[in-house]
Amino acid sequence: MAIYRTNATRRLAALALCAGLGISGLGIGAATAQQADNSPVRIGVLTDMSGLFADISGPGAVTAVKMAVDDFGGKVLGRPIEVLSADHQNKADVGVSLAREWIDEKNVAMLADLMNSSVALGVMELTKAKDRIAIVNGASTSVITNEKCTPNSIHYTWDTYALARGTANAVVKRGKKKWAILQADFAYGHQLANDSRRFVEAAGGKVVSDIKHPINTSDFSSFLLQAQSSGADVIALANGGADTINAIKSAAEFGIGRDGKQQVVGLAINLNDTRALGLANAQGLLLTEAWYWDLNDETRAFAKRFQEKFGKMPTSTQAGDYSSTMHYLKAVAAAGTLDAQTVMAKMREMPIDDFFAKGGKIRIDGRMVHDMYLAEVKKPADSKGPWDFYTILETIPGDQAFRPLSESACPLVKK
Incomplete structure (x- = not known):
């Protein structure tokens, strides 16, 4: 019996040592996963904050995304939601560099707004390579959902075709x-x-x-x-x-x-x-x-709340930023994961019925189809x-x- 107890003790000590070194999946790995589950879910609003498109999206886009996060409850999957924002200066290289930094260093899950078509196209390729999600509202070139479409991107508000x-x-x-x-x-x-x-x-x-x-x-x-x-x-x-x-x-x-x-x-x-x-x-x-604040009671109610926060009525792009962010968060909650392809599938599956669109649908090419x-x-x-x-x-x-x-x-x- 003494020998058995000694061997058992040794085995327990060895398991404890392995766990301490992170060798066991039940040790440091589990602790790290649990810690990661409590880290913020980050959304990055990449837009024109000071140039010729700033009034179309810009600071108002950031306000709209933050409103959606607040209205959603500030958390998803039990984790806080954090909104980052930056000015891409209407330069594709600057926009892609900022997006890469956000993904690599901040673990950003979704890139929003993406005003300026050259910036949007560059960021779309990056999110495809990094398997994150890009939701384009500001940019409007129709190639986004045509020859340049990706499985990781959505074009939400308008495009040059429409x-x-x-x-x-x-x-x-x-x-x-x-x-x-x-x-x-x-x-x-x-x-x-x-x-x-x-x-x-x-x-x-x-x-x-x-x-x-x-x-x-x-x-x-x-x-x-x-x-x-x-x-x-x-x-x-x-x-x-x-x-x-x-x-x-x-x-x-x-x-x-x-x-x-x-x-x-x-x-x-x-x-x-x-x-x-x-x-x-x-x-x-x-x-x-794509949208106008005075269409009906729902659009007027949203516009009034936005104006109280931002001082101006929302543009269609800013309204789209709110709607698409809310749709994304609902899809994450329904999917139970941040995995990009799982969330994309859920976003295509779920219709959009809100103040922005009735019966809106995201197609396989990433185009969100709604009335104009x-x-x-x-x-x-x-x-x-x-x-x-x-x-x-x-x-x-x-x-x-x-x-x-x-x-x-x-x-x-x-x-």
Whole structure:
């Protein structure tokens, strides 16, 4: 018996030593796993905080994501949720570097907003390689869910296909068939121009002039004079943010559009662009939007809460940041894991029914399909308040607004 007790004691001592060295799966490994389960679930909001797109998403995107986290309860899987944010300066290399640092050093699970198409495309490739999730709201190039789609990315709010389809169809149907397109010379501008050309021609129109301008241009005079002299009925702006605002203000200074011969069309105008322009300059503009704060009681309720926190009404991008973050957190809770592919599958499985979208659905290519809206900017006399800018002319059903899978070049789509 004495020998048995001595051997048993030795075996227990050896097991204890192995556990202390982390050799046993029940020792340090288990303790580390338990500790990891208590670490924060981190979401990184990568956006333009100070440049030409800052009013579209920027600090407001951070506010929207934080609101979603707070409304969700601040925890998921029993772990606190932490929101990080950074300014990518509209530089793809800066954005990818920040995202890599967040993933490698902060264990960020989901990258949000991703304003600027070049930044979004770079971060999407990184999240694919690192098996994390990228939810794009700010950027809008339609290649995100077409040839550049990934199994780890979602395009939530809008894209150039839907923007071009809504506005081009409406303008050509109103008899404006000859188009000059003034496009920002980077990925987003090129794709918006290409998508617009497709829909103009499909509706029976023609692009007679295609003019590129550098991003963040302050003087549009030479570009607008080129477009004006082209003989086009429409001068379409395939740009965004401050570039769109500056171009429309310059057009007004030149009197373009005032004589009825030419119409200036913004292919991607958001709420804060309209506010910056003022209704006197923007009145009569046709535009396509993904969401508007004054659609119904639910949209107004969210907008009021956002305005109380941020001081402005939310843009469609900021509303999308809230909705997509909430959808992500619900999917994580339902999946019971942060594993990217499991969560992505759950996000595609679960419909989106909230103030942003009714019956929204995430397809295999990552496109969140929802209704879009054709709107016209009100005349100053017709506006009933400081944010009452649009008359909704048409609801474009989601299955008509976005590129059908039958036309998709996404490698995830089975033909």
